[in-house]
Amino acid sequence: MKTMSEKAAFWSFIRYHPWRLLAALLFTVPLVWVVGFSLRQPGLPPPRSIEWIPDPIVWGNYARIFDIVPLATFLGNSLMVAAIAVPVTLLTASFAGFAMARSDLKFRQRMVLVCVLLMLVPVTALWLARFILFVNLGVIDTIWPLVAPAIMGSSPLFVLLYYWSFRRIPNEQFDAAHLDGASALGLWHHVAMPQARAATVTVTVLAFIFYWSDFFSPLLYLKSEERYTLPVALQIMQQMDKTNWPLLMAGATFMTAPVVVMFLLVQRHFWPDESKGEKTSAVAG
Amino acid sequence: MGQSATMRWLLLAPFAIGTLFLIVLPALMTFALAFFEYDALSPPAWRGLANFSEAFHDPVFYTAAWNSLIFVGFAVPLRILGAMALALLLERRRQGTSAYRAAVFLPTVVPDVAYALIWLWIFNPLYGPLNLMLAAFGIKGAAWLVNPDTALGALIFMSLFQIGEGFVLTLAALRQIPTDYYEAARIDGATPERCFWHITLPLIAPWLFLLFARDVVITLQSSFTAAYLMTGGGPYYATFLMPIMIYEEAFDRFRFGLASAMMLTVFAAVAVTLYAVQKMMRHWLHEDHV
Numbered sequence: 001m002k003t004m005s006e007k008a009a010f011w012s013f014i015r016y017h018p019w020r021l022l023a024a025l026l027f028t029v030p031l032v033w034v035v036g037f038s039l040r041q042p043g044l045p046p047p048r049s050i051e052w053i054p055d056p057i058v059w060g061n062y063a064r065i066f067d068i069v070p071l072a073t074f075l076g077n078s079l080m081v082a083a084i085a086v087p088v089t090l091l092t093a094s095f096a097g098f099a100m101a102r103s104d105l106k107f108r109q110r111m112v113l114v115c116v117l118l119m120l121v122p123v124t125a126l127w128l129a130r131f132i133l134f135v136n137l138g139v140i141d142t143i144w145p146l147v148a149p150a151i152m153g154s155s156p157l158f159v160l161l162y163y164w165s166f167r168r169i170p171n172e173q174f175d176a177a178h179l180d181g182a183s184a185l186g187l188w189h190h191v192a193m194p195q196a197r198a199a200t201v202t203v204t205v206l207a208f209i210f211y212w213s214d215f216f217s218p219l220l221y222l223k224s225e226e227r228y229t230l231p232v233a234l235q236i237m238q239q240m241d242k243t244n245w246p247l248l249m250a251g252a253t254f255m256t257a258p259v260v261v262m263f264l265l266v267q268r269h270f271w272p273d274e275s276k277g278e279k280t281s282a283v284a285g
Numbered sequence: 286m287g288q289s290a291t292m293r294w295l296l297l298a299p300f301a302i303g304t305l306f307l308i309v310l311p312a313l314m315t316f317a318l319a320f321f322e323y324d325a326l327s328p329p330a331w332r333g334l335a336n337f338s339e340a341f342h343d344p345v346f347y348t349a350a351w352n353s354l355i356f357v358g359f360a361v362p363l364r365i366l367g368a369m370a371l372a373l374l375l376e377r378r379r380q381g382t383s384a385y386r387a388a389v390f391l392p393t394v395v396p397d398v399a400y401a402l403i404w405l406w407i408f409n410p411l412y413g414p415l416n417l418m419l420a421a422f423g424i425k426g427a428a429w430l431v432n433p434d435t436a437l438g439a440l441i442f443m444s445l446f447q448i449g450e451g452f453v454l455t456l457a458a459l460r461q462i463p464t465d466y467y468e469a470a471r472i473d474g475a476t477p478e479r480c481f482w483h484i485t486l487p488l489i490a491p492w493l494f495l496l497f498a499r500d501v502v503i504t505l506q507s508s509f510t511a512a513y514l515m516t517g518g519g520p521y522y523a524t525f526l527m528p529i530m531i532y533e534e535a536f537d538r539f540r541f542g543l544a545s546a547m548m549l550t551v552f553a554a555v556a557v558t559l560y561a562v563q564k565m566m567r568h569w570l571h572e573d574h575v
Contacts, residue, residue: 016379017381019374020374020375020381020382020385021385023371023374023385023388023389024384024385024388024389025388026446027388027389027390027391027392027446028388028391030392030403030407030414030446031391031392031395031403033407033414034403034406037406046411046412047412047417048417049417049420049421050414050417050418050421091299092299092300092303093300095296095297095299095300096296096297096299096300096301098296099293099294099296099297100297102289102293103293116495118304118308119499120498120499120502121308121312121502122502122505122506122555123506124505124506124509124528124531125312125315125548125551125552126307126308126311126312126315127532127535128311128315128318128531128535128536128541128544128545128548129310129311129312129314129315129318129545130307130311131325131535131536132314132325132541133306133310133311133314135325148303148307149303149307150303151299151300151302151303151306151307152299152300152302152303152304152307152308153299153300153303159300183292184289184292184293184296185292185296188296209394209396212396213396213397213398215396215397215398215510216510220536231396231397231398231399234398234399234402235398235514238402238405238514245406245409245412248402248406249402249403249406251399251402252399252402252403255396255398255399256395256396256399259394259395259396260391260394260395263387263390263391263394264387267383267386267387267390268383270386270390270453271383271386271453271456272453272456272457272460
């Protein structure tokens with residue numbers, strides 16, 4: 001009996017993995033190549049076949065990228081933008097999500113629709129008008145246009161993520177706290193937020209990626225080089241030395257590694273929930 | 286009750302004000318500017334429909350529109366199919382599922398500039414791993430981004446790997462389907478294919494429509510980043526897309542009115558497409574199938 005089930009498990013294992021492994025490799029192998037190439041000695045002739053590990057391994061490219069552009073300054077600017085924008089995003093998105101979750105059905109449905117419609121607005125279409133707006137506010141060439149989206153929660157998706165988490169909290173908990181004299185802000189702080197940690201983690205990471213990767217805001221709204229952020233640095237690097245691929249791949253890796261690490265640390269919060277029944281069957285299978 | 290309603294509005298205020306200033310107001314401004322001549326220095330001057338007629342008489346406008354249509358027309362369906370295939374493959378949790386899911390999501394978190402740079406290298410005829418890999422199979426690769434015949438296709442190809450958002454959305458859609466439906470179907474002797482066509486697809490159709498709408502918008506945007514950074518619209522206008530043309534009119538030539546008119550045209554085209562698709566899918570989107 002036991003051997004039978006072991007056999008079945010073996011065959012199901014064989015059937016399950018190959019395709020999925022293939023898909024996973026398809027999406028990750030190019031990134032592995034990039035990291036490998038970033039360790040290649042610059043100036044060598046082009047490789048004849050794919051080099052997984054270069055010979056010799058050279059770490060100097062990662063030091064060089066700090067020499068050819070003021071990367072440390074740009075890194076500092078990028079971190080500054082994230083340090084302002086991410087906490088503000090957490091506040092505004094969770095406030096809005098909380099207000100939605102505590103409203104009546106009709107208002108809730110309308111707000112969800114508004115958020116979904118807002119997600120369909122192409123941001124590229126608004127650059128031009130935003131540019132004119134920022135010119136008139138006199139904030140061109142400052143950090144403010146870069147962090148501005150934070151006051152609207154950065155993305156309607158973040159508001160919805162909080163809204164969905166807060167909706168899962170039973171109403172009785174809010175009612176009880178309310179009877180104890182808690183204000184709306186108190187409910188947000190003591191009841192809602194502690195039970196939405198997964199949403200907070202997800203929004204933190206997604207918002208960080210959003211600001212860390214933002215290339216067009218600095219390109220459009222900044223003029224002085226000392227205020228530029230990392231994405232612009234990468235573009236400058238490319239324009240300076242178009243064919244030094246090991247160096248450029250080191251730059252790309254340097255910019256990508258932090259977000260990849262952050263994503264991998266929190267990715268288990270990303271996936272839609274499983275119900276309990278399936279969890280046990282998953283363990284069994 | 287009155288006090289909590291006030292509090293509710295206060296909590297909603299930052300989001301509402303931000304949306305008003307960063308989305309609603311710019312959208313209205315874009316709409317109005319389409320009928321003016323404006324260079325951000327001298328005050329706007331009324332131009333009526335002249336911006337539109339100028340755009341429609343420019344042959345480059347048609348090239349850009351056609352390229353964008355090709356891009357969206359190929360990229361969006363392929364991206365949705367890819368996201369759906371991945372979600373179906375990785376729907377049920379087993380050992381290793383988390384790792385697989387994280388792996389296919391990974392390219393999506395790569396910053397746009399880095400992503401463009403990476404693919405510039407992958408497509409490089411001399412150093413690029415794509416041609417090295419093809420050479421291993423005895424195939425001679427093209428100069429993908431330099432050849433006008435392959436440049437747009439190359440940009441479409443690289444967009445097919447950043448489909449994490451669609452993947453998660455489809456995953457969520459699949460989780461919404463009650464498992465009893467499948468069990469009932471299995472008792473009735475339905476094959477997996479029939480289950481897919483008669484249960485899964487109709488029930489995730491509204492989500493797929495949402496994904497389609499969102500992906501048209503995302504694709505227009507990401508195609509711009511890629512074309513701007515990798516080909517600059519070239520070679521010979523092969524990757525000259527609508528957003529590139531709008532960007533150049535606005536920020537290189539400071540013709541904000543003309544750029545706005547082009548923007549409105551793109552907007553109208555997207556709206557009409559979405560409306561048509563919604564009409565075609567009405568049978569699926571609204572009928573109760575269960």
